[in-house]
Amino acid sequence: MLELALKGTKRYYGWMTFLVVIIGIGFLIYLKQLDFGLGITGMSRDVSWGFYIANFTFLVGVAAGGVMVVLPYYLHDYKAFGRVTILGEFLAIASVVMCLLFIIVDLGQPMRIFNVWIYPTFHSVLFWDTIVLNGYLFLNLIIGWNVLEAERNNVHYQAWLKPLIYLSIPWAVSIHTVTAYLFCGLPGRGFWLTAILAPRFLASAFAAGPSLLILLCLIIRRVTNFDPGREQIQSLAKIVAYAICINVFFFLCEVFVVFYSNIPEHMDHLKYLFVGLHGKTAYVPWMWASFSLMAVGIILTVTPITRKNEGVLAVACTVIFLGTWIDKGLGMIAGGFTPSPLHHVNEYIPTLPEIVIALAVWATGFFILTVLFKIAVGVKEEVQ
Amino acid sequence: MDSSRRRVLQLFGISSLALMTRPVYNALATEKHAQKAKEQMIRGDKALTAKQWAMVIDTRQFESAEDMEPLIEACNKIHNIPHFENQRHEIKWLWEDHYHNVFPGKGARFLSEAVESRPFLVLCNHCENPPCVRACPTQATFKRASDGIVLMDFHRCIGCRFCMAACPFGARSFNWRDPRPFIKETDPKFPTRTKGVVEKCNFCAERLAEGKLPACVEAAEGKLAFGDLYDPDSEVRELIKTNYTIRRKQELGTEPCVYYIV
Amino acid sequence: MKDKKLIVTGVIIFLIIATFPFWYNRGKAAPMPELELTAKAKAAKVCVRSTEYMRADHMQLLDKWREKVVREGDRIYVSPSGKQYNMSLSNTCLDCHSNKAQFCDRCHDYASVRPYCWDCHLDNSKEKT
Ligand code: SF4
Ligand code: SF4
Ligand code: SF4
Numbered sequence: 001m002l003e004l005a006l007k008g009t010k011r012y013y014g015w016m017t018f019l020v021v022i023i024g025i026g027f028l029i030y031l032k033q034l035d036f037g038l039g040i041t042g043m044s045r046d047v048s049w050g051f052y053i054a055n056f057t058f059l060v061g062v063a064a065g066g067v068m069v070v071l072p073y074y075l076h077d078y079k080a081f082g083r084v085t086i087l088g089e090f091l092a093i094a095s096v097v098m099c100l101l102f103i104i105v106d107l108g109q110p111m112r113i114f115n116v117w118i119y120p121t122f123h124s125v126l127f128w129d130t131i132v133l134n135g136y137l138f139l140n141l142i143i144g145w146n147v148l149e150a151e152r153n154n155v156h157y158q159a160w161l162k163p164l165i166y167l168s169i170p171w172a173v174s175i176h177t178v179t180a181y182l183f184c185g186l187p188g189r190g191f192w193l194t195a196i197l198a199p200r201f202l203a204s205a206f207a208a209g210p211s212l213l214i215l216l217c218l219i220i221r222r223v224t225n226f227d228p229g230r231e232q233i234q235s236l237a238k239i240v241a242y243a244i245c246i247n248v249f250f251f252l253c254e255v256f257v258v259f260y261s262n263i264p265e266h267m268d269h270l271k272y273l274f275v276g277l278h279g280k281t282a283y284v285p286w287m288w289a290s291f292s293l294m295a296v297g298i299i300l301t302v303t304p305i306t307r308k309n310e311g312v313l314a315v316a317c318t319v320i321f322l323g324t325w326i327d328k329g330l331g332m333i334a335g336g337f338t339p340s341p342l343h344h345v346n347e348y349i350p351t352l353p354e355i356v357i358a359l360a361v362w363a364t365g366f367f368i369l370t371v372l373f374k375i376a377v378g379v380k381e382e383v384q
Numbered sequence: 385m386d387s388s389r390r391r392v393l394q395l396f397g398i399s400s401l402a403l404m405t406r407p408v409y410n411a412l413a414t415e416k417h418a419q420k421a422k423e424q425m426i427r428g429d430k431a432l433t434a435k436q437w438a439m440v441i442d443t444r445q446f447e448s449a450e451d452m453e454p455l456i457e458a459c460n461k462i463h464n465i466p467h468f469e470n471q472r473h474e475i476k477w478l479w480e481d482h483y484h485n486v487f488p489g490k491g492a493r494f495l496s497e498a499v500e501s502r503p504f505l506v507l508c509n510h511c512e513n514p515p516c517v518r519a520c521p522t523q524a525t526f527k528r529a530s531d532g533i534v535l536m537d538f539h540r541c542i543g544c545r546f547c548m549a550a551c552p553f554g555a556r557s558f559n560w561r562d563p564r565p566f567i568k569e570t571d572p573k574f575p576t577r578t579k580g581v582v583e584k585c586n587f588c589a590e591r592l593a594e595g596k597l598p599a600c601v602e603a604a605e606g607k608l609a610f611g612d613l614y615d616p617d618s619e620v621r622e623l624i625k626t627n628y629t630i631r632r633k634q635e636l637g638t639e640p641c642v643y644y645i646v
Numbered sequence: 647m648k649d650k651k652l653i654v655t656g657v658i659i660f661l662i663i664a665t666f667p668f669w670y671n672r673g674k675a676a677p678m679p680e681l682e683l684t685a686k687a688k689a690a691k692v693c694v695r696s697t698e699y700m701r702a703d704h705m706q707l708l709d710k711w712r713e714k715v716v717r718e719g720d721r722i723y724v725s726p727s728g729k730q731y732n733m734s735l736s737n738t739c740l741d742c743h744s745n746k747a748q749f750c751d752r753c754h755d756y757a758s759v760r761p762y763c764w765d766c767h768l769d770n771s772k773e774k775t
Pocket of ligand 3: 459477598
């Protein structure tokens with residue numbers, strides 16, 4: 001089926017060239033980072049994870065979000081989603097690849113990465129995270145590819161795929177749960193030390209993933225002859241509406257617990273993010289922007305008139321995607337590290353090289369996503 | 385089955401086993417013999433040992449940062465610790481900070497003036513339940529079973545910095561860049577580090593192996609004590625028994641092994 | 647099979663490229679490096695193990711050493727002949743072989759390996775190149 005990705009319009013090739021250029025620039029800067037060390041980023045002794053891990057965390061969510069089309073179709077036999085499940089699975093593949101790349105660019109000694117499997121360490125959550133992420137990648141590759149191939153040949157997919165498909169559903173939940181456990185099991189980091197972290201991660205994932213999927217569906221309808229379908233998009237929009245409401249609700253639960261209990265170690269991080277601490281306020285506008293965006297997103301997706309208008313829905317999905325990205329990407333990591341364990345406030349501001357490398361990882365993801373979607377859509381067009 | 389047949393079968397079984405064990409035993413015996421002439425790796429006779437090393441810091445005896453300078457200097461020197469102007473790249477094994485920072489959450493609104501103004505030494509606590517070790521995906525940081533020191537294996541560290549997120553005491557530093565150009569004077573007896581690995585205080589494991597106390601303890605001239613936490617007659621136990629001591633963030637259950645007399 | 651010509655040409659080009667290093671270096675084998683021993687090394691006569699063993703397996707030995715020293719704290723090596731050594735690359739090996747450039751590097755260059763021991767362990771050479 002790969003040959004389907006080779007035949008494309010000028011616009012398709014233009015887009016791919018654009019991505020390759022960004023990947024190339026990012027790769028050059030990554031070589032610089034390899035040579036100099038991670039000192040070219042804005043990370044420090046106090047904020048020792050930054051933009052890379054933030055994007056990693058967010059993208060694990062997007063990958064897990066793909067399950068929101070798989071689950072209704074296979075478990076509830078919601079036939080309409082049959083048209084888009086493959087898109088969800090392929091989105092998951094591209095996202096997991098980005099996750100793995102973000103982990104690699106974040107390592108100080110990337111050529112030693114296999115030490116994680118040479119010396120498997122069962123008490124380390126990071127070890128389990130590599131297992132579940134790679135497992136999810138392979139599950140989706142196998143399932144997505146075979147189901148699509150079967151569709152192309154007008155046959156039912158192989159029977160042995162069924163258990164794998166069922167397995168992939170809890171597996172999707174597991175990748176984001178384990179990723180949350182990376183953070184919420186650490187003593188002395190008050191911002192993360194909360195049992196609601198994993199549920200909150202999942203809620204924002206099920207908002208961000210399907211939002212992106214809606215946007216992608218709208219683009220596909222525009223640039224190809226395949227229509228993912230109005231009903232499908234509307235159903236996804238409802239999922240987004242629920243998930244984003246739950247996400248904000250979970251956040252408010254957190255705010256209540258932290259401020260009503262009035263425990264300084266837990267309050268200081270939220271204070272830092274939303275009003276600033278010791279005069280350091282770099283994140284304040286971002287965090288308010290994030291929650292304003294999510295609020296707008298809630299209004300637009302919950303109200304039936306706006307949700308049913310696809311133009312407005314596109315806006316709603318964009319603001320939700322951005323809002324959750326700022327919340328989980330920027331705020332979640334920097335906020336957890338500031339103030340530091342010794343209660344100093346050293347702010348983390350990503351540097352330009354770091355942002356370019358991150359963009360290149362995103363570009364790689366979109367390159368893979370475009371290839372996969374091109375194939376999927378190509379098959380769908382053939383079958384139609 | 386009648387009992388005599390079973391007996392015969394049992395006998396067969398046992399004798400065949402016996403036949404097999406002989407060559408196996410021989411093989412083992414020769415191997416053991418050969419090993420006698422083989423290499424061995426042992427601990428030095430002078431090495432200091434303990435079940436769990438611990439430190440007691442008598443903060444009353446430190447009045448100003450100058451009092452701590454020689455200790456910090458001693459550690460920096462023998463461990464080839466670089467000095468960076470850029471605060472983001474800082475590497476610290478042993479340093480000083482205010483009471484409020486070392487014991488956040490324990491700072492009373494009104495505090496004894498002496499404690500308020502006094503500097504406090506900070507280093508890795510060599511916790512008995514170290515969260516950094518729990519987090520490390522490669523066992524590059526590990527708790528040495530023989531004496532409880534939490535150590536770094538720089539050869540194995542992949543630089544993921546999970547341990548830094550896990551340590552609630554800010555005891556760890558990452559090499560954001562090649563440290564060599566920033567070391568004033570390298571001591572050839574101790575390795576430098578390379579970019580991309582994490583490091584921290586090692587309780588001077590390399591000195592203990594030679595029968596010497598940690599460099600900071602030596603330089604402190606009695607203001608720091610070092611010894612076995614599980615030896616009821618050790619100096620540290622004596623100090624803990626006779627003074628009121630506190631530990632950093634004890635409520636987190638990591639069981640720090642650095643005690644502070646205030 | 648109208649592409650036959652094309653395929654054959656492709657295969658030939660591939661073969662030429664793949665075997666290029668052999669062609670290029672034909673008859674030009676680099677001479678074996680000559681290692682220099684310092685006076686101290688000469689006087690000692692034997693290394694911690696036999697010369698053959700060291701030549702072939704010193705990396706395995708060093709690997710065992712580092713595992714023992716770093717992770718278990720055993721720092722003394724008792725060689726099969728019963729002699730004791732401090733297991734230290736910079737302070738034992740390089741104490742005798744204090745001419746890293748004429749000893750370690752020559753062979754490593756010849757074998758085209760670049761061990762990164764020296765990123766951390768200090769080259770204690772007394773005789774600088
Ligand atoms: S103080 Fe930090 S680095 Fe040291 S043992 Fe405890 S958790 Fe680990
Ligand atoms: S940075 Fe090194 S020591 Fe720390 S957790 Fe990662 S591998 Fe372990
Ligand atoms: S015990 Fe050794 S390594 Fe630790 S702070 Fe003191 S001198 Fe430095």
